[in-house]
Amino acid sequence: MPNERLRAAIRAAGLTIEDLAQELHVDPKTAGRWITADGRVPHPGNRRDISNLVGVDEVHLWPSLAESLHVKPNTETELVHLYPSRSSVPFSLWTELIASVKKQMDVLVFSGQFLVEQHNILPVVRQKATEGASFRFMVGDETSTAVTQRAMEEGTTGGLQGRIQMMRRYLAEVASHPNVEVRTHGTILYNSLYRFDDNLLVNGHAFGALAGQNPVLHLQQLPGGLMWENYMRSFDRVWEQARPESF
Structure with a gap:
C-alpha cells in the first residue's frame, strides 16, 4: 500500500515531493517511490532527514521500524x-x-x-x-x-x-x-x-x-x-x- 502517512506529513508541512527531493539531494522519482512503492523505506540517513523536515517521528512514518533497536520509539500522537x-x-x-x-x-x-x-x-x-x-x-x-x-x-x-x-x-x-x-x-x-x-x-x-x-x-x-x-x-x-x- 502507498505510504499515506508520509504523504500526509509532507503535505501538512507545506512541501511537495520536489521540495523534499531538493532538501535531501535525491532524484524526485526516488522521493516519489518512498510514497507510492509498497513497503519502500528510505535509508536511515534519509529517514532522519525526512523526519526532521516534516516534524514527525520515523516510526509514525514507517511503522515497520517499530521493532528496530536502531530507531527511537515512536512518541508521535495521532495528530498529523x-x-x-x-x-x-x-x-x-x-x-x-x-x-x-x-x-x-x-x-x-x-x-x-x-x-x-x-x-x-x-x-x-x-x-x-x-x-x-x-x-x-x-x-x-x-x-x-x-x-x-x-x-x-x-x-x-x-x-x-x-x-x-x-x-x-x-x-x-x-x-x-x-x-x-x-x-x-x-x-x-x-x-x-x-x-x-x-x-x-x-x-x-x-x-x-x-x-x-x-x-x-x-x-x-x-x-x-x-x-x-x-x-x-x-x-x-x-x-x-x-x-x-x-x-
Missing part, C-alpha cells in the same frame, strides 16, 4: 497537523484525501456544501462506491433547534438552512447507490467530521464563529489511538439517532 482554520487547510489536501478513499468515507456536518461546489465530490463518490467503498453522509435537519440556533450565532439566519437543503439535493444524485447512505440529524454540532479511510479532519466549532474560521485537527488512525476512537465514537452515536433520508 493542526490548522488554525478550515480555510487554511490546503485545497490540495482535501482533493488528495477524497481521491485516496478506498474503503470508507464518513461526513458529519450541517451543510458541507463546499465538498460538492469546491471539490466536485459527487463523481468521485459514484466511482468509488461502484468499486466497493462505503460512504456515510450526515447533514443537518434544517427544521431542528440546533440548526436554527447555529444560524443565529453565525448571523446567517435562513442561509444555513438553505445550504443544508442544497446539500441534500446534491446528495440525492448519489444516494440511490447501495454503498451510499445519507441521514439527517438535529444534534448540536460540536465538531464537523470528515473521515477518509485512516485520515480524519476534525473541524471544531467556537460560539459565534463561522466553520471556516475554526481550527482543524488532521488525525491519523493508529492502534489504540484515543483521539480517533473518541471522535469516531461520537460520529457513530449521531449516526444511530439520525434519520435516513428518502429521496
